[in-house]
Amino acid sequence: MEEHHTRSNIPLKPLYTPEDIKSLDYDTHLNEPGSYPYTRGRHARAGVGWIQRELSGEGDPERSNEQLKYLIAKGQTGIDVIADSPSNALLDPDHPMAINSIGTQGVSICCLQDFRELWKDLPLESITISNSIPAIFTVAALYILAKENNIPPENLRGSVIQAPFYGEDCGYATHMPFRLRLRLASDSIEFCAKVMPKFHSFVEDTYFFSEAGFDAVEEMAFGFIEIRHIVRDLLKRGVDIDSFAPRIAILVNCGMDFFEEIAKIRASRRLFARMMKEEFGAKDRRSLSAVFTCHTSGLSLTAQQPFNNIVRGSIQTLSLVLAGVQAIEISAFDEAYRTPSPESHLVGLRTQQVIDLETNVTKVVDPLGGSYYLESLTNDMEKRIWDMVMEIEAKGDPAELSDKGWFKQFIDDIMARYAKQIRDGDLPKVGLNCHQIPDEEDTLLKDVAETKIEPCWDRIEKIKDYKKSRNQDDIKKVLKACYHKAKIEDENLMDQIIRGMEMGATIGEMAGVMRMAYNFPYDPHGLMEPPI
Amino acid sequence: MEKIRVFMGMLGMDQHEVGAIAVSRMLRDAGMEVIYAGRFNMPPMIVKTSIEENVDVIGLSCHSWEYLYYMSELIELLKERGVEIPVIVGGSVITSGDIKKLKEMGVAAAFGASSSDQEIIETIKNIVPKRD
Numbered sequence: 001m002e003e004h005h006t007r008s009n010i011p012l013k014p015l016y017t018p019e020d021i022k023s024l025d026y027d028t029h030l031n032e033p034g035s036y037p038y039t040r041g042r043h044a045r046a047g048v049g050w051i052q053r054e055l056s057g058e059g060d061p062e063r064s065n066e067q068l069k070y071l072i073a074k075g076q077t078g079i080d081v082i083a084d085s086p087s088n089a090l091l092d093p094d095h096p097m098a099i100n101s102i103g104t105q106g107v108s109i110c111c112l113q114d115f116r117e118l119w120k121d122l123p124l125e126s127i128t129i130s131n132s133i134p135a136i137f138t139v140a141a142l143y144i145l146a147k148e149n150n151i152p153p154e155n156l157r158g159s160v161i162q163a164p165f166y167g168e169d170c171g172y173a174t175h176m177p178f179r180l181r182l183r184l185a186s187d188s189i190e191f192c193a194k195v196m197p198k199f200h201s202f203v204e205d206t207y208f209f210s211e212a213g214f215d216a217v218e219e220m221a222f223g224f225i226e227i228r229h230i231v232r233d234l235l236k237r238g239v240d241i242d243s244f245a246p247r248i249a250i251l252v253n254c255g256m257d258f259f260e261e262i263a264k265i266r267a268s269r270r271l272f273a274r275m276m277k278e279e280f281g282a283k284d285r286r287s288l289s290a291v292f293t294c295h296t297s298g299l300s301l302t303a304q305q306p307f308n309n310i311v312r313g314s315i316q317t318l319s320l321v322l323a324g325v326q327a328i329e330i331s332a333f334d335e336a337y338r339t340p341s342p343e344s345h346l347v348g349l350r351t352q353q354v355i356d357l358e359t360n361v362t363k364v365v366d367p368l369g370g371s372y373y374l375e376s377l378t379n380d381m382e383k384r385i386w387d388m389v390m391e392i393e394a395k396g397d398p399a400e401l402s403d404k405g406w407f408k409q410f411i412d413d414i415m416a417r418y419a420k421q422i423r424d425g426d427l428p429k430v431g432l433n434c435h436q437i438p439d440e441e442d443t444l445l446k447d448v449a450e451t452k453i454e455p456c457w458d459r460i461e462k463i464k465d466y467k468k469s470r471n472q473d474d475i476k477k478v479l480k481a482c483y484h485k486a487k488i489e490d491e492n493l494m495d496q497i498i499r500g501m502e503m504g505a506t507i508g509e510m511a512g513v514m515r516m517a518y519n520f521p522y523d524p525h526g527l528m529e530p531p532i
Numbered sequence: 533m534e535k536i537r538v539f540m541g542m543l544g545m546d547q548h549e550v551g552a553i554a555v556s557r558m559l560r561d562a563g564m565e566v567i568y569a570g571r572f573n574m575p576p577m578i579v580k581t582s583i584e585e586n587v588d589v590i591g592l593s594c595h596s597w598e599y600l601y602y603m604s605e606l607i608e609l610l611k612e613r614g615v616e617i618p619v620i621v622g623g624s625v626i627t628s629g630d631i632k633k634l635k636e637m638g639v640a641a642a643f644g645a646s647s648s649d650q651e652i653i654e655t656i657k658n659i660v661p662k663r664d
């Protein structure tokens with residue numbers, strides 16, 4: 001008989017029966033939704049819904065602000081905004097390396113005025129903004145702008161991604177040493193625990209690195225490694241677990257293995273609850289039930305026959321709704337070519353709305369709970385994820401593994417493995433390695449997908465002029481203070497970064513002087529002189 | 533016969549490395565030598581490294597549109613230095629329309645999302661003059 005496996009290589013049987021879950025104890029392993037260990041979901045009741053949003057950010061902050069307003073007008077219930085590649089790499093738009101990528105893959109953002117324009121007229125107090133923009137600077141900007149608008153910071157919602165481990169190797173290199181990357185994460189989380197307690201200052205993003213071709217087990221194992229390391233770092237500082245753990249969210253990927261993706265989320269909820277309670281001593285029930293949000297897999301999409309991607313997005317979204325996640329973004333059908341077009345934004349949003357309003361799947365909480373197959377798969381996933389976490393931690397301090405490049409090597413191998421799976425047809429992709437059609441027939445939606453956005457070159461002069469317009473002595477003074485503060489490792493950098501932003505320093509400048517404090521070059525590419 | 537030497541890298545801030553790594557391994561498996569420059573390359577550095585490393589072909593993996601703007605600079609620089617190293621680009625963002633434009637610019641070959649390994653290997657072998 002032919003053997004079948006999930007994407008994570010878990011063997012599949014053609015039929016599951018009560019035999020497969022006989023060790024399952026309802027109260028211990030499942031329990032009611034909204035109760036420990038939260039396998040069946042964070043909320044006790046059905047109909048809580050999820051935040052419906054699509055990834056946005058394009059051009060300068062003003063253009064992105066219009067995009068955000070367009071999406072809200074179309075019924076989007078939250079905001080998800082990403083910075084362009086230079087901004088995420090902590091380079092200002094006037095950096096010579098940034099020239100041809102300003103605003104093409106996200107919003108170009110580098111100073112307080114940019115944040116002011118990006119979030120203009122948005123109800124910061126009531127809408128949640130998920131920011132894929134460098135975390136500590138985003139927190140600082142949000143805090144300052146809340147004060148400007150007479151909004152108490154303790155009312156702010158939304159989130160930032162913390163990625164000290166894998167950002168460097170997977171698309172978000174900042175060229176900072178691991179110690180500084182971890183410090184910036186912990187500093188901002190510690191600050192929010194005290195000052196912005198409703199804000200999710202710690203989103204563990206397993207999406208972007210798993211896009212290298214990770215399977216679901218590897219994705220969650222890497223995610224837990226990072227969560228555990230940051231939690232330990234905060235506990236070492238004396239931060240109370242229940243002051244920050246309620247605001248940990250996990251942003252997962254969702255590929256095409258329908259049941260495995262659901263099992264992954266259910267297993268991870270159980271693992272997270274147990275880890276928080278038994279290992280880290282959390283007591284607040286909100287510390288035990290992580291918020292799960294999701295971005296459907298861009299890697300699962302194809303450049304060929306882009307219309308097939310709409311089908312993929314729908315299937316993935318259905319699995320996420322059945323798993324009971326708190327927010328969803330669908331990777332747009334033109335993902336292989338570009339950041340989302342207005343057309344693909346609308347398709348993504350409408351997909352969510354159709355599932356929400358027309359299918360009735362939202363009316364029952366954890367509707368698949370108790371399925372012999374799904375519960376068996378959830379058990380398998382739980383065990384495999386945890387075994388891998390333990391195996392990696394047994395190799396040594398994850399911080400050292402990161403510095404030694406162990407994770408980088410692992411990720412490179414996965415990229416090569418994924419390419420081979422596609423090449424050999426082990427991972428069928430309709431339109432790519434099976435059911436192909438000639439290019440001349442492959443025209444549907446291609447015009448939308450292939451439309452290009454020009455870099456926002458006028459940002460270069462604008463930011464250069466902005467930098468000149470500031471009081472140079474004040475800027476030098478505040479950057480020097482930032483440098484000296486960064487030298488003292490047990491001090492929190494948040495206050496200094498807030499001060500820097502208020503004074504008009506840019507993200508690129510502050511990141512540069514912090515690199516210098518750790519004996520790294522101000523400009524990792526050696527093209528700009530330090531201002532101090 | 534000496535192995536074909538291939539420079540492999542990415543341009544500017546393009547950080548989607550999956551393709552660059554996969555193609556590098558594929559070329560190595562096909563018996564070529566890959567000088568892997570990874571991310572964050574600008575045209576002057578690509579030309580300098582390619583000359584110093586005596587490569588037969590410059591391969592660029594593209595997953596952002598930056599290549600559209602860097603390519604003419606790269607081709608010009610190679611001409612200025614008087615070196616005839618063919619430039620090959622590949623990546624899912626490259627459309628058939630782009631391939632036409634790239635070839636007009638002087639790029640030796642360009643591969644979009646549908647290209648097979650065999651196509652890439654054969655093209656490189658045909659473009660590179662035989663080494664003694």
